Amino acid sequence: MLSGSLVRNVRHGIAVTKSLQVSGGTITAKRANLYPLISRMARFYATKKEYPPHTILNMPALSPTMTAGNIGEFQKSIGDKIEPGDVLCEIETDKAQMDFEQQDEGYLAKILIESGAKDVAVGKPVAVTVENAEDVEAFKDFSIEDSAPETTETPKEQPKEAKEEKADVTAEAETAKTETKEATAVHDDRIFASPIAKKMAEERGVNLSQIRGSGPNGRIIKVDVENFKPERPAAPSNKAAAAATSPAASAKDAAAAGTYEDLPLSNMRKIIASRLTESKQINPHYYVSVAIDVEKIVRLRTALNSIADGRYKLSVNDLVIKAVTAALREVPEVNSAWMGDFIRQHKNVDISMAVATPSGLITPVIRNAHSLGLREISNMAKDYGHRARANKLKPEEYQGGTFTISNLGMYPVDQFTAIINPPQACILAVGTVSENVIPDKTSEKGFKVAPIMKCTLSADHRVVDGAMAARFTTALKKIMENPLELLL
Incomplete structure (x- = not known):
């Protein structure tokens, strides 16, 4: 539970994030007088809308290898009181079926993931609880999006690749201006292209004689090589195409005509596949x-x-x-x-x-x-x-x-x-x-x-x-x- 002063701060609109640090669905208290909080609960998130004080219950990691779980039947309904030790729902892990027990008392205000949901990632919000029964109604339209902390978007830094591209284009433009006077004539036995364009064409196996330059005096630049698309050979006739594809088509038809059943992978089967494949490859x-x-x-x-x-x-x-x-x-x-x-x-x-x-x-x-x-x-x-x-x-x-x-x-x-x-x-x-x-x-x-x-x-x-x-x-x-x- 949170200290009384912290709860009062929340109720008076003071940002809770000053007292709590949220990381990966877990909470770390910054004040020494706070009781330890269990890792599967996110206490009093600052959300995009104004809601009464509440607790977000996240999918817990019930075993060291668990990354996701399946949610069974909920044992509590909206508005039901929850006592410490009560089972909220059953969770199927990669190894067994276990009870999702609650540590704090309160009231179930919202179920975010319904019964029967498969492969729910560890840390994903599952339900919401509140301390007071009169606060349940306020969460009628609460959603997973509302459970995410509100963040202030900052301008994204221009990607490194974009910076390099811009620098290349600028340098190429300057080079083109400098060499315009020197490369004023195009001879039959010589192709004018920038050093970057030549290198790129060599790496891609492109013949520069097939490219039409867009630089000064028809000079081939980097953009021309990037935009160049070699001509494709003429498509075969309909009869030839049909003859060439008939074996594959026949195989596809044969597979389609067969009967089979695609079985979904259980969490346990996924873990077995991963661990034993690793064992056989490494050991x-x-x-x-x-x-x-x-x-x-x-x-x-x-x-x-x-x-x-x-x-x-x-x-x-x-x-x-x-x-x-x-x-x-x-x-x-x-x-x-x-x-x-x-x-x-x-x-x-x-x-x-x-x-x-x-x-x-x-x-x-x-x-x-x-x-x-x-x-x-x-x-x-x-x-x-x-x-x-x-x-x-x-x-x-x-x-x-x-x-x-x-x-x-x-x-x-x-x-x-x-x-x-x-x-x-x-x-x-x-x-x-x-x-x-x-x-x-x-x-x-x-x-x-x-x-x-x-x-x-x-x-x-x-x-x-x-x-x-x-x-x-x-x-x-x-x-x-x-x-x-x-x-x-």
Whole structure:
């Protein structure tokens, strides 16, 4: 809230901009006795028309990567009282759906952006609130234009290019006057042109003999070269044109005859496209694969679930997360991030778990996974997966992470590679469990049929060398093929 003296100043017509500095939709108080103001609100703008004291509510940045958001249904109507903590509307960010909560009490005077609006830029005015209910009526015709501060236009400085152009023309005119006496005759074997015109013609590949000069005694100047348009070759006959364009026209007609649907991009899909394209272009990816016999880990899962008594239900993915956590503790170099000028090696293991949602991929983070048991990991993974698909995750639940796991084991995908999630150095792609014939020295036949899971590590070579990646995948294989080590 503003101090009482400042509010009185506003009501008495004193310019508020003397006490507040508006920058990018945020407010910075210049007086030490003012309370801090939240960045998503612009307090008491000086506007082009006279309005009672009011607050402009701007589109907030609800995540570090958010540049725009979609506005859901408004929970308040014009004239409704707003208490601190009340939800004004829902906002769909690039990762989730979040509530736009209010910090101050007041009354909703005007909705500037209606429900359902898409790609509303961060900082754009969304609504107006007032302190007194009797001031609501004054904002009936209030618009976004009225929310902009009134500015005094100053004469624009002449562009640098215009100055240079003017200087060139002046210099050329003076040169033309000086050389008029010398260049009084035009010979058949010589073309008179200014130095600037000659240089420009050479750069553009223009033959000066094709240009008619407008300078003194027919001299070619800069303007003549700029205005010169070479003659175009004669257009082909209608039959020839039709023959030449018929293949393209046929292809266009064929495309038009096809059936397709153009799907709009969600904010999440835009962010995914931007970040993963950047990752693939900048991070030097390489891949290390390993085939793991998961017979013992499948048996362990079955045994533990049989005694769960409804307290938990472990999945193979839960055991993979626990095994990856243990392997990262053995090879901590893989649990690192590229920070530009240095490499950050994390002491805690925060596993980013890739979850597919209708609008795109999101990676909720199981924090301090190294200190959690299988039951805790399982319950957290299920909760995050459910809320991720419902767009109900909080920013702190999907930001950060030190290592990512992408598991397509629920699909018939034997093996795949994944793109690193920067600034992390690695991501593990987990395929399905399939029956394979493998060597077995203990068997009379010399082989056996075993459930095999193929895992592929994508690593950033700036952080993790090949030997490090090999040590990690070896440790992971050892732990998953002897899952009782997870108890140690």
